[in-house]
């Protein structure tokens with residue numbers, strides 16, 4: 001047999017493939033297989049991209065593949081094409097994109113033989129929850145970690161347990177003897193249980209009528225197609241809502257589509273978009289017994305709510321393990337297990353954050369991107385990709401439907417729908433009987449002041465009164481303030497000193513519970529000084545307000561209210577966000593204060609008042625996307641009010657009550673707002689009417705960063721495609737210095753995506769040849785400029 005060569009991608013910034021001899025007698029080499037190879041003096045894990053009978057590399061330079069991962073099926077050609085596209089479009093190396101997209105276990109050869117080994121798990125029993133971790137010796141740190149992980153998650157993978165404690169297996173066995181945990185071992189690829197009925201279309205109050213079925217030919221009516229499983233399909237269908245006409249139309253459109261079918265599901269908050277996703281997915285999964293679906297949500301905190309809704313809906317229909325989550329909060333072992341479940345086809349629904357868009361899903365048949373406008377879909381480091389855009393690309397590649405849902409679609413998607421490239425589906429009303437959109441009122445802060453009306457710590461009189469009324473009625477209020485910490489900074493009135501970060505060109509934020517000044521850009525921390533470090537004045541005071549300060553103020557402004565704060569600080573500990581949100585749902589909270597974390601997607605049933613503080617800050621940003629973002633945020637947070645029958649009210653405190661954004665908000669007029677924004681963008685030649693890319697440079701000095709960018713701009717003149725590209729002047733970033741590194745950027749844009757792409761490809765080698773900065777990176781379709 002003649003020698004074969006594997007062309008391998010490695011996690012390496014150069015966009016090159018490396019040739020290796022593939023030993024005879026091993027499993028047939030195939031693109032998509034993982035291999036261990038020598039690289040320089042070390043070893044590296046790579047991905048076979050091509051197999052060839054020839055190599056250009058001289059024989060004495062060629063080395064052998066050391067090991068191939070034979071335990072797990074190779075990644076598919078479609079998946080390789082996805083990472084190739086992403087690498088090419090976002091200007092990175094193939095290996096740099098492909099390998100980080102895989103769970104750690106796949107990049108760790110010692111774990112290869114057991115990738116698909118049975119899953120061994122320990123589940124906490126009530127006796128264990130009582131006893132652990134108090135029963136442990138105080139000094140046994142590793143043991144405590146193990147116990148805490150178990151108590152937090154309720155169960156633990158043996159592999160994850162071993163990572164926490166070397167003797168985890170023995171310990172867990174002893175806990176099992178004590179009756180604290182139970183052991184479970186599941187064959188990895190265990191055959192899915194026989195399927196019951198997928199409750200696609202039946203409405204609770206009209207279970208026998210067939211005219212409500214989604215498809216005209218009955219192909220999605222559960223009873224019509226489930227005959228084969230009828231014998232064991234004794235499961236009662238889950239009680240379902242009767243779909244509104246608009247929901248029904250949307251579901252039908254999705255289910256009846258064929259080939260690549262992008263939908264923009266524009267539904268006001270609380271209009272039942274989730275229900276539309278569920279029905280459409282159910283229909284699709286039932287029609288194709290192997291079909292898989294990918295559902296993306298913008299935030300990790302939204303996964304539990306979705307997971308619960310999906311598990312309930314598909315309980316008894318899809319086997320255990322058919323719904324998996326994928327996000328950065330999973331333990332390594334879990335992440336690998338979920339990824340492999342998707343890769344082997346065992347998982348039918350993958351629910352995840354942006355990183356899940358890269359999951360290997362061999363039978364992917366439908367994609368949902370919920371809250372598609374959310375900036376969190378954009379990765380801000382490494383491969384700077386848009387998960388929403390990649391989702392659409394994947395749908396096109398596979399010729400399947402993709403549903404982009406939002407109450408406030410991104411202008412990019414809105415414009416696609418305007419042009420007829422995406423099919424627009426509209427849900428204009430709230431779904432639940434009695435639920436209507438909240439009334440939005442503006443509180444004019446200037447007028448409050450002129451009339452001498454009382455306010456307290458930034459909370460206006462009308463807002464305080466409204467919260468008190470809610471408290472009396474046993475309803476909940478939500479106060480939204482997009483700024484965490486106690487106060488944005490600390491200042492001295494006597495000399496004008498303001499607490500700044502020694503490493504960044506930014507103020508440090510006062511955190512009162514932690515008694516610290518903290519830089520939100522680099523993490524630098526110090527104790528709160530007792531007096532002004534410049535002049536010794538002891539009367540230094542916090543300037544401005546953050547969530548902690550509002551939390552404190554609420555305790556005196558609304559006596560007797562149980563106040564809960566949810567922001568990145570209060571939810572730092574793993575699993576704590578979940579616990580806090582449960583308290584809100586359980587009615588153990590009267591007033592919830594929070595940042596954008598509370599604004600998104602949550603279905604709070606008893607919130608009838610939303611108060612918005614300090615939104616004005618965003619009105620005067622130099623970023624052309626600021627108003628789009630502010631409007632979306634305000635619509636989202638307003639959408640938390642009055643979802644379930646209670647009439648909702650939104651009070652926005654502002655100094656600019658006549659601003660167009662607030663007017664559109666008060667009328668719930670996304671369409672009017674979006675159309676005026678589209679017009680402005682068109683007139684000003686801004687995205688989506690041009691395509692942009694950013695070159696960012698980081699230097700020891702600002703001069704160095706700017707000089708690099710000037711040379712980079714000069715290099716454009718040698719690139720033919722760049723004649724259709726315009727380069728702006730290089731400018732310092734708003735926060736120019738972070739961690740003593742100075743940052744600047746150069747924006748380039750073109751009317752032609754192809755010309756921009758060609759320019760970027762030709763530009764890269766020139767950029768690599770330039771020196772003088774610490775780092776640089778390219779971002780395609782940047783969101784923050």
Ligand code: ADP
Pocket residue numbers: 241242243244247267268269270271272273274275431432433603643
């Ligand atoms: P969105 O995602 O559009 O904000 P949700 O999907 O969270 O809205 O739905 C809001 C609420 O309406 C949920 O409590 C949901 O159970 C309920 N709901 C959805 N569809 C219907 C329907 N057809 N009839 C009654 N209630 C519904």
Ligand code: ZN
Pocket residue numbers: 492493494495496497532533534535536537
């Ligand atoms: Zn001073």
Ligand code: ZN
Pocket residue numbers: 501502503504506519520521522523524738739
């Ligand atoms: Zn700093």
